[in-house]
Amino acid sequence: MKFLKEIPSPSKKEQIILTAMNLFSEQGFDATPMPKLAEIAGVGTGTIYRYFPSKEILLNEIYRLYKLKVEEYVLADFDKNKSVEKKFKYLCNRWIDISIQDPKLFSFLELQNYFPYLDEDSLRIEENFMKVIVKFIKDGQKENKLVNGDPILIFGMVTGAITKVFKTKLIWTEISIKSCVDLCWKMVSKN
Amino acid sequence: MKFLKEIPSPSKKEQIILTAMNLFSEQGFDATPMPKLAEIAGVGTGTIYRYFPSKEILLNEIYRLYKLKVEEYVLADFDKNKSVEKKFKYLCNRWIDISIQDPKLFSFLELQNYFPYLDEDSLRIEENFMKVIVKFIKDGQKENKLVNGDPILIFGMVTGAITKVFKTKLIWTEISIKSCVDLCWKMVSKN
Amino acid sequence: MKFLKEIPSPSKKEQIILTAMNLFSEQGFDATPMPKLAEIAGVGTGTIYRYFPSKEILLNEIYRLYKLKVEEYVLADFDKNKSVEKKFKYLCNRWIDISIQDPKLFSFLELQNYFPYLDEDSLRIEENFMKVIVKFIKDGQKENKLVNGDPILIFGMVTGAITKVFKTKLIWTEISIKSCVDLCWKMVSKN
Amino acid sequence: MKFLKEIPSPSKKEQIILTAMNLFSEQGFDATPMPKLAEIAGVGTGTIYRYFPSKEILLNEIYRLYKLKVEEYVLADFDKNKSVEKKFKYLCNRWIDISIQDPKLFSFLELQNYFPYLDEDSLRIEENFMKVIVKFIKDGQKENKLVNGDPILIFGMVTGAITKVFKTKLIWTEISIKSCVDLCWKMVSKN
DNA sequence: CATGAATGAGCTTTCATTCAT
DNA sequence: CATGAATGAAAGCTCATTCAT
Numbered sequence: 001m002k003f004l005k006e007i008p009s010p011s012k013k014e015q016i017i018l019t020a021m022n023l024f025s026e027q028g029f030d031a032t033p034m035p036k037l038a039e040i041a042g043v044g045t046g047t048i049y050r051y052f053p054s055k056e057i058l059l060n061e062i063y064r065l066y067k068l069k070v071e072e073y074v075l076a077d078f079d080k081n082k083s084v085e086k087k088f089k090y091l092c093n094r095w096i097d098i099s100i101q102d103p104k105l106f107s108f109l110e111l112q113n114y115f116p117y118l119d120e121d122s123l124r125i126e127e128n129f130m131k132v133i134v135k136f137i138k139d140g141q142k143e144n145k146l147v148n149g150d151p152i153l154i155f156g157m158v159t160g161a162i163t164k165v166f167k168t169k170l171i172w173t174e175i176s177i178k179s180c181v182d183l184c185w186k187m188v189s190k191n
Numbered sequence: 192m193k194f195l196k197e198i199p200s201p202s203k204k205e206q207i208i209l210t211a212m213n214l215f216s217e218q219g220f221d222a223t224p225m226p227k228l229a230e231i232a233g234v235g236t237g238t239i240y241r242y243f244p245s246k247e248i249l250l251n252e253i254y255r256l257y258k259l260k261v262e263e264y265v266l267a268d269f270d271k272n273k274s275v276e277k278k279f280k281y282l283c284n285r286w287i288d289i290s291i292q293d294p295k296l297f298s299f300l301e302l303q304n305y306f307p308y309l310d311e312d313s314l315r316i317e318e319n320f321m322k323v324i325v326k327f328i329k330d331g332q333k334e335n336k337l338v339n340g341d342p343i344l345i346f347g348m349v350t351g352a353i354t355k356v357f358k359t360k361l362i363w364t365e366i367s368i369k370s371c372v373d374l375c376w377k378m379v380s381k382n
Numbered sequence: 383m384k385f386l387k388e389i390p391s392p393s394k395k396e397q398i399i400l401t402a403m404n405l406f407s408e409q410g411f412d413a414t415p416m417p418k419l420a421e422i423a424g425v426g427t428g429t430i431y432r433y434f435p436s437k438e439i440l441l442n443e444i445y446r447l448y449k450l451k452v453e454e455y456v457l458a459d460f461d462k463n464k465s466v467e468k469k470f471k472y473l474c475n476r477w478i479d480i481s482i483q484d485p486k487l488f489s490f491l492e493l494q495n496y497f498p499y500l501d502e503d504s505l506r507i508e509e510n511f512m513k514v515i516v517k518f519i520k521d522g523q524k525e526n527k528l529v530n531g532d533p534i535l536i537f538g539m540v541t542g543a544i545t546k547v548f549k550t551k552l553i554w555t556e557i558s559i560k561s562c563v564d565l566c567w568k569m570v571s572k573n
Numbered sequence: 574m575k576f577l578k579e580i581p582s583p584s585k586k587e588q589i590i591l592t593a594m595n596l597f598s599e600q601g602f603d604a605t606p607m608p609k610l611a612e613i614a615g616v617g618t619g620t621i622y623r624y625f626p627s628k629e630i631l632l633n634e635i636y637r638l639y640k641l642k643v644e645e646y647v648l649a650d651f652d653k654n655k656s657v658e659k660k661f662k663y664l665c666n667r668w669i670d671i672s673i674q675d676p677k678l679f680s681f682l683e684l685q686n687y688f689p690y691l692d693e694d695s696l697r698i699e700e701n702f703m704k705v706i707v708k709f710i711k712d713g714q715k716e717n718k719l720v721n722g723d724p725i726l727i728f729g730m731v732t733g734a735i736t737k738v739f740k741t742k743l744i745w746t747e748i749s750i751k752s753c754v755d756l757c758w759k760m761v762s763k764n
Numbered sequence: 765c766a767t768g769a770a771t772g773a774g775c776t777t778t779c780a781t782t783c784a785t
Numbered sequence: 786c787a788t789g790a791a792t793g794a795a796a797g798c799t800c801a802t803t804c805a806t
Contacts, residue, residue, distance in 0.1 A: 028307040030221035033779055044788035115304050116219035149370045156359050157352035164351020165344055179340045187378035235771040410689035412603035426792040495688050498601040531752045538741050539734035546733020547726055561722045565730055569760035606800055617767035
């Protein structure tokens with residue numbers, strides 16, 4: 001039927017990205033064959049290669065894409081006028097939010113069973129985000145609200161702590177979230 | 192294995208274990224072919240299979256072996272008569288020690304790019320160690336020296352924080368170690 | 383497959399089946415490596431696994447496929463109105479026909495150097511064919527044309543006898559065929 | 574203890590031969606690894622190679638050894654003074670005897686899942702035995718007791734028939750033995 | 765003579781990638 | 786653009802054979 005154009009299904013590329021992220025997260029990068037990925041994504045195997053030259057590039061592109069999205073989400077509506085404590089806890093809660101709303105995504109970004117396959121660009125993707133964070137921490141230190149010390153070390157310890165709680169699969173409850181955020185704040189706050 | 196002296200001059204099996212741990216840590220589990228592992232270990236491919244029925248079993252046996260050795264090391268010379276703070280900081284320092292003396296081992300045990308391949312026994316291997324830790328934390332809580340809250344959550348946050356610092360590859364200096372341990376203590380101590 | 387016309391011009395799958403049957407028959411199942419089989423079949427090694435999940439399944443599928451085709455061939459044009467003797471000799475001749483026209487196939491189906499690898503389905507594949515044969519023998523016994531006794535034993539002795547003649551590699555001549563069939567008839571006929 | 578000579582266990586070579594025959598028969602030639610064979614035989618792996626230069630040679634030597642033993646057994650106490658019928662039936666019964674007394678041996682010698690590995694000598698091993706059989710048949714034909722025709726073909730059909738009955742695993746009963754032998758006699762006798 | 769730890773060639777199987785349609 | 790059948794390099798693993806003890 002020539003006069004009826006095929007309605008293109010909602011972006012094959014997006015299907016691939018979403019499926020790949022989920023499978024890489026669930027089963028691991030190496031344990032996810034491209035043909036299987038294609039099948040579940042509902043596309044032909046060859047189609048993946050139209051968008052991504054190789055499996056490794058696919059991984060890295062997805063990683064960077066989601067990493068940026070998550071960073072954007074964490075910083076969104078970041079009200080600069082609030083107190084350092086409020087701002088810090090806001091950041092923590094946003095971070096935890098993701099692991100609640102999309103555990104696969106969080107696990108994909110943080111657990112990184114594919115770590116040896118990340119390229120230089122991917123390893124550097126956090127840099128801009130870190131600048132904002134470092135500025136926030138330095139400002140807090142100047143205001144005498146945050147402990148002194150290397151901001152990157154401080155920030156790493158916070159995210160490391162939260163991620164580990166996620167990995168041990170304690171189910172997040174209102175109480176455990178509060179508990180976790182409070183401990184983080186306790187760690188980094190002056191006094 | 193620099194900090195573990197009890198391993199005698201390397202037999203074939205020990206060569207395999209040591210080499211496998213290093214390669215799995217460096218390149219990842221899937222990216223390490225058995226023949227390559229065999230070659231670097233200085234044994235024939237078939238020899239590995241005399242000692243380990245499969246690659247996955249090799250991984251799990253190594254994991255459990257080192258996990259236990261490290262736990263033993265962390266708890267060694269744990270002086271029960273010292274203050275809670277001293278004991279806590281001792282544990283942290285022992286933990287960091289390993290990552291300094293044997294970064295490959297620490298990375299192997301903590302980064303776990305092979306996570307999906309760990310079996311039930313491996314996932315349960317920490318249980319005894321955790322009992323000691325949980326007791327230590329509960330005692331500290333009773334003494335009013337440690338914050339209240341789930342001991343497993345608290346312990347996870349500490350190790351998660353330290354591991355993340357290691358992963359960002361900040362070189363450990365006397366200052367950064369002290370800084371890190373102090374922050375951990377700050378997080379968990381009452382007042 | 384000379385005597386079976388219904389197989390169309392060889393697709394990849396059919397190439398694999400035909401080649402495998404010939405090689406398994408000639409050299410034995412274990413002595414036929416998959417890459418060699420693939421090469422002779424003119425396909426890539428992986429292609430075999432698109433159609434058959436494993437070497438053992440390949441064997442069993444081929445076995446059942448040909449077993450059924452041969453049984454069909456043996457029973458084809460089986461004229462029920464003829465005398466028991468005519469019918470019996472017709473069956474024997476059809477059976478011998480195959481070993482003349484396609485010795486590899488006959489050897490594959492009857493010599494079974496791969497016997498330990500046949501699965502339950504394969505071992506049961508003859509059942510329907512045997513029902514027809516058993517009925518034929520029982521009818522012959524009722525008509526007092528065939529000797530009494532277990533029809534399966536009787537039938538087994540006939541095919542066993544013929545197969546053994548084939549295996550000793552006496553070249554079939556018109557005389558030896560007649561001789562063989564006559565002896566079989568002599569064995570099973572009443573008087 | 575130098576003055577006490579080790580009592581040699583009852584012939585390691587015989588242990589190997591017996592075990593190999595059983596395993597080759599049960600599981601197939603290729604499916605029987607030499608180390609497993611050695612273990613079950615209660616000898617070292619290397620010991621097998623003191624007696625047999627290779628697995629294939631082991632197979633062929635065992636084959637010939639038992640083939641000759643069986644032939645000897647079949648012909649033993651063969652009373653030349655009896656009638657052709659008696660003598661023929663005696664041979665058949667001796668043959669069946671073996672499959673009853675030692676099914677593994679019979680299966681090893683007759684089913685031959687290892688057929689492609691038999692060497693020329695093994696294929697020729699029956700020759701002397703066949704000479705006796707051929708003479709017996711020719712004599713019987715001269716006496717007008719046995720049907721005319723190639724003696725080798727006739728003999729093959731008899732053994733083929735009996736072997737097939739064994740393979741279908743109909744349990745031998747006095748009745749089925751008699752039935753089987755009678756049919757064989759019916760086939761070959763000049764009535 | 766006997767051993768069995770060690771070997772590595774060679775097996776079955778998988779899967780990232782290609783390309784004719 | 787999209788496909789998926791086809792590929793073959795390379796993986797995990799086995800086992801006939803050797804040789805130091």
